Amino acid sequence: MSRAETPRRGSRSGRAGIRDVAAAAGVSITTVSDALNGKGRLPDATRRHVREVADRLGYRPSAAARTLRTGKSGLIGLTVTTYGDEPFTFTEFAYFAEMARAATSAALARGYALVILPATSRHDVWSNVALDGTVVIDPSDQDPVVSELVRQGLPVVSDGRPAGALPVTAWVDNDHEAAVLGILDHLAEAGARRIGLLTGTTTDTYTHLSTSAYLRWCERVGQDPVYEAYPAHDPCAGAVAADRLLARPDRPDAVYGLFDPNGTDLLAAARRYGLRVPDDLLLVCCSESAVYAATEPPITTLSLKPRRIGTAVVQLLIDAIEGVESDQPVEQVIPTELVVRTSSERRSPRTTVSPPRSPEEG
Amino acid sequence: MSRAETPRRGSRSGRAGIRDVAAAAGVSITTVSDALNGKGRLPDATRRHVREVADRLGYRPSAAARTLRTGKSGLIGLTVTTYGDEPFTFTEFAYFAEMARAATSAALARGYALVILPATSRHDVWSNVALDGTVVIDPSDQDPVVSELVRQGLPVVSDGRPAGALPVTAWVDNDHEAAVLGILDHLAEAGARRIGLLTGTTTDTYTHLSTSAYLRWCERVGQDPVYEAYPAHDPCAGAVAADRLLARPDRPDAVYGLFDPNGTDLLAAARRYGLRVPDDLLLVCCSESAVYAATEPPITTLSLKPRRIGTAVVQLLIDAIEGVESDQPVEQVIPTELVVRTSSERRSPRTTVSPPRSPEEG
DNA sequence: CCCGTTTACAGGTACGTTTCTGCAAGGTCA
DNA sequence: TGACCTTGCAGAAACGTACCTGTAAACGGG
Numbered sequence: 203m204s205r206a207e208t209p210r211r212g213s214r215s216g217r218a219g220i221r222d223v224a225a226a227a228g229v230s231i232t233t234v235s236d237a238l239n240g241k242g243r244l245p246d247a248t249r250r251h252v253r254e255v256a257d258r259l260g261y262r263p264s265a266a267a268r269t270l271r272t273g274k275s276g277l278i279g280l281t282v283t284t285y286g287d288e289p290f291t292f293t294e295f296a297y298f299a300e301m302a303r304a305a306t307s308a309a310l311a312r313g314y315a316l317v318i319l320p321a322t323s324r325h326d327v328w329s330n331v332a333l334d335g336t337v338v339i340d341p342s343d344q345d346p347v348v349s350e351l352v353r354q355g356l357p358v359v360s361d362g363r364p365a366g367a368l369p370v371t372a373w374v375d376n377d378h379e380a381a382v383l384g385i386l387d388h389l390a391e392a393g394a395r396r397i398g399l400l401t402g403t404t405t406d407t408y409t410h411l412s413t414s415a416y417l418r419w420c421e422r423v424g425q426d427p428v429y430e431a432y433p434a435h436d437p438c439a440g441a442v443a444a445d446r447l448l449a450r451p452d453r454p455d456a457v458y459g460l461f462d463p464n465g466t467d468l469l470a471a472a473r474r475y476g477l478r479v480p481d482d483l484l485l486v487c488c489s490e491s492a493v494y495a496a497t498e499p500p501i502t503t504l505s506l507k508p509r510r511i512g513t514a515v516v517q518l519l520i521d522a523i524e525g526v527e528s529d530q531p532v533e534q535v536i537p538t539e540l541v542v543r544t545s546s547e548r549r550s551p552r553t554t555v556s557p558p559r560s561p562e563e564g
Numbered sequence: 565m566s567r568a569e570t571p572r573r574g575s576r577s578g579r580a581g582i583r584d585v586a587a588a589a590g591v592s593i594t595t596v597s598d599a600l601n602g603k604g605r606l607p608d609a610t611r612r613h614v615r616e617v618a619d620r621l622g623y624r625p626s627a628a629a630r631t632l633r634t635g636k637s638g639l640i641g642l643t644v645t646t647y648g649d650e651p652f653t654f655t656e657f658a659y660f661a662e663m664a665r666a667a668t669s670a671a672l673a674r675g676y677a678l679v680i681l682p683a684t685s686r687h688d689v690w691s692n693v694a695l696d697g698t699v700v701i702d703p704s705d706q707d708p709v710v711s712e713l714v715r716q717g718l719p720v721v722s723d724g725r726p727a728g729a730l731p732v733t734a735w736v737d738n739d740h741e742a743a744v745l746g747i748l749d750h751l752a753e754a755g756a757r758r759i760g761l762l763t764g765t766t767t768d769t770y771t772h773l774s775t776s777a778y779l780r781w782c783e784r785v786g787q788d789p790v791y792e793a794y795p796a797h798d799p800c801a802g803a804v805a806a807d808r809l810l811a812r813p814d815r816p817d818a819v820y821g822l823f824d825p826n827g828t829d830l831l832a833a834a835r836r837y838g839l840r841v842p843d844d845l846l847l848v849c850c851s852e853s854a855v856y857a858a859t860e861p862p863i864t865t866l867s868l869k870p871r872r873i874g875t876a877v878v879q880l881l882i883d884a885i886e887g888v889e890s891d892q893p894v895e896q897v898i899p900t901e902l903v904v905r906t907s908s909e910r911r912s913p914r915t916t917v918s919p920p921r922s923p924e925e926g
Numbered sequence: 927c928c929c930g931t932t933t934a935c936a937g938g939t940a941c942g943t944t945t946c947t948g949c950a951a952g953g954t955c956a
Numbered sequence: 957t958g959a960c961c962t963t964g965c966a967g968a969a970a971c972g973t974a975c976c977t978g979t980a981a982a983c984g985g986g
Contacts, residue, residue, distance in 0.1 A: 217716060219972060230936045235974060242975095243933065260715065265694040266631035267972035270941050275628065276692040277679070282668075299661045306644075306680050315689050317639070318668050318678045327677050330638045332627040353622065354579060437854060466858040473860060492799060493855050496828040498835060581942060592966045597944060604945095605963060629942035632971050 218259040227255040238263070269332050278314050278519060279328075279336035280305060281321045281347065296462055296490040297508045298339070301361065304512030305337060312520050321347060335519045337361065340406050341368055357522035359515050363533075365407055372518040372532035376506050378408060379415040381538040382458070385486050385504060386419045388540065389456040393548040394484050396425060398447050398454030400464050402434035409434070412460055428454045434461050444471040448483075456484035456546075465494050465501045485545040500543035510536050580621040589617040600625070631694050640676050640881060641690075641698035642667060643683045643709065658824055658852040659870045660701070663723065666874030667699060674882050683709060697881045699723065702768050703730055719884035721877050725895075727769055734880040734894035738868050740770060741777040743900040744820070747848050747866060748781045750902065751818040755910040756846050758787060760809050760816030762826050764796035771796070774822055790816045796823050806833040810845075818846035818908075827856050827863045831907075847907040862905035872898050 224231045229252060236242030237252035269275040280302065306316050317331055321338070328347065335357040341348050343366045351358050357371040364370050389397050399416045402409040413429070420427045428450065432443035444467040447457060457468055465487040469479065477483045479499055486502045487494075494501040514534055586593045591614060598604030599614035631637040642664065668678050679693055683700070690709070697719040703710050705728045713720050719733040726732045751759050761778045764771040775791070782789045790812065794805035806829040809819060819830055827849035831841065839845045841861055848864045849856070856863040876896055 220974095221972080231973085232937080232975080233935060236935090239974080242935085245934075248934080262691045262716065264632070264972050265692055266628055266637065267941090268692075268974080269628035269694075270626070270632050270943085270971090271973045271975085273941080276689070295661065299657065302680075310682055310689060313689060313692070315693055316680045318664075318680065320672055327638070327672060327675060329624045330627050330630075330675070331677055332631075354624065441858070463854065466855045470858040470860075491855070492825065493828050493853070496803070496832040498832075498860060582944095583942080593943085594945080594967080595965060598965090601944085604965085607964075610964080626942050629971090630944075632973090633942080633944045635971080 218261045220261070220263065223252065223256045223259055223261050226259060227252050274523075275332040275334055276314050277317050277331065277333050278309055278516070279319045279331070279333045280316045281319050281336065281338045281341075283321050283340060294462065297506060300490050301339075301508035301512040304509040305516045306512075308513045308516040309520070312516075314516075314520060321345070335359070335371075335523045337515050337519055338370070340408065341365070341370070342406075343368070357519055359519040359522065361511055361515050362407055370531065371522045372534070374511050374514045374518065374534045374536060376511075376538050377535050378411040381504055381506075381540075382412050382415040383419055384538075384540060385458050386416065388542070389458070389484050389486065389546060390423070392456070392480075392484055392546055394454075394456035396428060396452065396454045396456070398457040399427070399429035400440075400443060400447055400457060400459040400461070400468065400487075401429055401431045402460060403431045404434055409460065416458075426452070428452055437463065440464060441467045441470065444468045445474070448472065448475050448477065455482070457486075459485075459487035462487070462489040462491060465489055465491075465503065466497070469497060469501065479545050480548050484548060486540075494543065499545050502543045502546035503541050505539045505541060507536050507539060579626075580623045582623070582625065585614065585618045585621055585623050588621060589614050636885075637694040637696055638676050639679050639693065639695050640671055640878070641681045641693070641695045642678045643681050643698065643700045643703075645683050645702060656824065659868060662852050663701075663870035663874040666871040667878045668874075670875045670878040671882070674878075676878075676882060683707070697721070697733075697885045699877050699881055700732070702770065703727070703732070704768075705730070719881055721881040721884065723873055723877050724769055732893065733884045734896070736873050736876045736880065736896045736898060738873075738900050739897050740773040743866055743868075743902075744774050744777040745781055746900075746902060747820050748778065750904070751820070751846050751848065751908060752785070754818075754842075754846055754908055756816075756818030758790060758814065758816045758818070760812075760819040761789070761791035762802075762805060762809055762819060762821040762823070762830065762849075763791055763793045764822060765793045766796055771822065778820075788814065790814055799825065802826060803829045803832065806830045807836070810834060810837050810839065817844065819848075821847075821849035824849070824851040824853060827851055827853075827865065828859070831859060831863065842907050842910050846910060848902075857905065861907050864905045864908035865903050867901045867903060869898050869901060 220231055220234050224234045227234065229248070232242070233244065233248065234252050234256070237244055237249045238256060265275075282298070302316075309316050314334070317333065319327060319331070328350075333356060336351055336359075338345070338348055338358060338360045340362040341360050341364055345368060348358055348360075348368055348370065352369050360368075360370045360373040361375070363373055363375045386397055399413065401413045401416075416429065417427055428447070430443045430447040432439040434440070440461065440463050444459070444464065447454070448468075448471045459465060459468055465485065468485055468487065472479055472483050472485070479485050486504065488504040488506065490505055490508055494503050514536065518532055518534065582593055582596050586596045589596065591610070594604070595606065595610065596614050596618070599606055599611045600618060627637075644660070664678075671678050676696070679695065681689060681693070690712075695718060698713050698721075700707070700710055700720060700722045702724040703722050703726050707730060710720055710722075710730055710732065714731050722730075722732045722735040723737070725735055725737045748759055761775065763775045763778075778791065779789055790809070792805045792809040794801040796802070802823065802825050806821070806826065809816070810830075810833045821827060821830055827847065830847055830849065834841055834845050834847070841847050848866065850866045850868065852867055852870055856865050876898065880894055880896065
């Protein structure tokens with residue numbers, strides 16, 4: 203035992219370890235651990251004493267050591283899709299911010315913290331952080347990150363229905379097709395004869411499902427599709443595409459924009475062409491932003507309820523981390539909410555906001 | 565040595581450990597570690613061989629063990645102020661989202677990941693995660709979290725000049741006073757005779773500095789202050805306050821709004837009172853949102869350059885974590901940018917829309 | 927008074943790395 | 957040929973915690 207010679211290195215480092223607490227309290231390491239974690243059989247006197255000494259020394263247990271020992275880190279990954287260098291998506295900016303906020307809140311309420319990680323890892327940041335599970339947003343078809351995580355046995359919950367046979371633990375999504383059909387019916391009811399779509403060139407599930415729902419609706423009602431697609435990650439391209447759409451010879455008398463900024467872009471384009479909203483042009487866009495309540499005129503929006511999605515995703519993930527293993531994937535569909543405002547009310551341009559109408563659910 | 569009896573537990577768990585790699589490659593643990601980390605003196609043949617075996621086994625080093633051993637986790641905390649249950653601030657929503665995005669990006673580029681943590685910890689999430697340092701946003705006067713972090717010897721960099729004698733390692737901020745003075749001068753030059761302010765009731769540094777700069781400017785030019793304050797975290801209160809401001813008998817002919825949604829709120833209020841912008845009312849607000857480029861009319865905004873702030877904060881923090889200890893606090897002031905649009909141009913109300921801001925940033 | 931049981935703790939091992947130290951084998955030079 | 961250096965690797969000690977396994981002392985019943 204060369205222990206006697208080493209001069210008690212605990213006090214060297216600034217931080218006090220569990221050993222220092224044990225020595226100061228005159229008990230063993232085990233007793234300190236049990237006292238602080240509420241385990242073992244200790245009289246309350248000892249427990250209090252240990253706790254008090256620990257407080258006095260400013261003892262903070264090492265998260266790394268605890269994680270190594272217990273196998274649980276209390277950390278949840280949140281993947282963000284990246285366009286070029288920047289993480290997060292541009293198009294779903296408010297959506298993502300709201301969703302992340304709800305997810306953070308829900309995670310913290312259950313004692314977990316969120317780690318923001320890029321869907322594509324340049325450096326291997328992924329293996330540098332011990333995760334208990336991961337939330338992925340809109341995973342692509344054969345996402346290598348997801349596969350790797352699943353292979354490691356980590357639970358993965360996705361926001362957005364996984365494309366292909368991606369083996370996620372659970373997923374949460376809206377019924378995008380129903381939402382689009384609901385909007386198109388709403389516009390038709392308001393008197394629209396030719397409904398246009400502002401969509402994206404990207405191949406993500408949201409864009410794809412929404413666009414194909416639009417096309418099927420057109421086919422059903424016998425309308426020629428009128429749509430413009432643009433790279434949704436480019437903030438400038440949206441305004442240009444909105445302009446193109448209204449400049450067409452077969453100009454639509456109603457437009458649904460799939461992305462958050464489309465509302466202002468379409469409104470500005472309509473002004474340039476002298477089109478009055480909603481008299482000459484009905485407008486709806488998918489957005490979580492509050493600005494559309496105060497525009498002139500206020501614009502009808504479809505909310506994907508990111509708060510509920512963020513909360514649900516985290517709850518499912520933590521359940522999978524802690525709880526019973528339900529080996530079959532859990533799927534959860536969150537209803538969307540159409541906030542009807544003046545921009546889509548042709549007949550009676552009231553200024554009051556209609557109560558939110560939720561489309562039928564699947 | 566009871567080693568011989570224990571039946572090689574490495575293969576039990578799903579994940580392969582460094583021991584399994586060593587055994588499979590026919591070398592020692594040391595050699596595996598050295599080979600994978602580029603340390604030690606090993607011939608390239610050995611290095612390649614080990615790497616290949618590790619790949620074949622799908623070996624991922626345990627982040628917890630590495631952190632425990634090295635003392636570095638590669639994790640940076642990002643504190644968000646909370647109002648009630650929800651993290652993030654409402655008022656600086658776009659600001660925070662942009663800032664967090666830039667911070668995430670900068671951190672990832674240097675091999676670090678961001679952990680979102682609440683400024684107030686209900687559960688002790690803080691001690692459950694091993695941090696190398698922390699970014700705090702707008703720390704309050706005697707922030708207990710910051711004090712505790714500093715006491716632990718962790719570097720802390722704040723977005724926003726620390727109030728009081730908060731011992732942060734470094735901070736980054738705008739020159740809010742100069743920004744406000746610049747805006748007021750700009751409005752006065754455009755012909756404003758009585759400039760109003762839409763401000764907040766909160767006591768944070770941004771609100772306080774901006775308001776007192778306004779008051780001093782009023783004193784200097786001999787104008788009676790005309791301002792309304794509201795709880796900035798309440799999204800509805802802003803519209804009400806904007807209305808109050810324009811309903812006053814001493815109605816201002818120009819208004820600066822300190823918070824992001826103030827632009828749309830003021831514009832809507834102006835419409836209700838039949839005030840034309842910019843003819844009857846000049847408008848400026850502090851915002852990072854792109855919608856103000858497409859409103860009718862486009863609104864002049866002050867950008868606090870959150871991208872640059874987020875990047876700078878992270879760079880300073882990582883420098884402090886890794887680099888030379890510059891024992892004196894590093895202070896960095898980021899210039900603001902006034903994006904002049906129609907709403908503050910009295911003389912020449914052009915109808916051209918300013919070009920949208922391009923994603924690349926200085 | 928003795929034995930079984932509970933109480934209150936201590937010892938020691940394992941979690942999976944990194945890294946310091948050691949140690950043969952082979953080469954170089956006087 | 958012996959002293960000495962370099963190369964190529966292995967052994968083993970930490971890092972700080974949690975928990976399993978002991979084990980004395982106190983206690984109660986017969």
